[in-house]
């Protein structure tokens with residue numbers, strides 16, 4: 001059974017070679033990893049994707065400076081919980097264009113100079129093409145900054161705060177297909193004929209063996225019943241656990257804030273979500289066909305909150321709490337900031353109106369406002385004998 005075919009877009013030669021070498025088909029996860037992170041051909045690996053309203057897709061920080069300005073007090077609250085005089089780190093994983101890192105470092109230097117004086121900005125970016133652009137932007141960074149791998153961070157774990165904004169959705173997912181009786185691993189297969197040029201197809205592969213079925217149980221995917229019809233396709237997140245373990249080994253004490261698209265398992269795996277959450281983005285266009293122009297589109301899947309939490313706990317993190325972005329930003333003073341923008345006039349009006357528009361987009365309940373902020377902690381940051389105060393983003397909004 002072939003579920004999707006993309007005959008209209010030519011399969012690049014590098015992918016034809018790889019698929020032939022693999023015997024004609026690979027698990028979807030392998031394909032996604034190549035299409036995103038291959039250093040020569042991947043959309044991030046080659047530094048091809050541009051983040052921002054004028055690029056391939058917009059993210060919250062790419063809409064303007066207000067997102068970072070609202071987030072900064074949360075990071076400052078956590079940094080201030082570290083022992084006085086301890087050297088601190090602000091670690092951003094997957095910094096994209098580097099604009100959030102720059103805005104946060106600037107906010108820290110201006111508003112919390114005593115914390116900034118002890119803080120180094122560390123950037124974990126596995127894709128050389130993206131890191132090259134970040135280096136150019138961060139020449140203006142007011143804090144000392146450097147790029148390093150998780151392995152280098154683990155050699156000298158730091159204290160402070162780690163941020164993963166729209167990073168975990170770029171980790172390659174496993175796709176599985178229900179055939180009416182069995183769960184099968186989805187694969188990407190190369191089809192070649194004497195007449196036609198090569199094409200790619202998504203096909204159900206071998207049934208999942210019993211050990212691979214165990215993680216499906218807590219997600220509600222093994223319950224008997226007629227709910228899921230044949231062809232129902234969804235995603236699993238096997239790359240989360242190793243990523244969270246790597247991150248944990250790099251942070252001696254402090255907090256990790258994950259901000260991303262996410263659903264609870266009951267919503268994620270609901271029978272009516274027949275094609276999972278996987279989407280592809282390029283030049284502000286979106287499609288659910290992941291086989292279009294491999295290596296040129298961003299491929300992204302939502303996180304499952306329960307899978308994230310269990311992988312995090314297994315890796316030694318403690319969950320501090322989670323909230324939708326809309327509520328998190330209101331708790332951090334978005335309403336007051338919006339009100340403040342209404343006081344301006346004259347020449348600054350166009351700029352104020354565009355900031356107002358950006359702030360409203362950040363809390364739009366069906367897009368960015370529905371993102372989840374998930375706070376995890378390690379070491380003393382996880383609370384011990386003297387529990388740390390509730391993170392600002394989980395508190396009630398300020399009065400007034």
Ligand SMILES: C[S@@+](CC[C@H](N)C(=O)[O-])C[C@H]1O[C@@H](n2cnc3c(N)ncnc32)[C@H](O)[C@@H]1O
Nearest residue numbers: 044051059093094095096127130165166167170
């Ligand atoms: C969707 S972009 C997000 C960029 C930025 N954080 C933002 O929100 O504007 C994903 C970023 O994560 C990086 N990335 C991909 N896989 C990663 C991994 N395993 N660890 C850290 N970063 C990764 C990509 O190269 C890219 O910089």
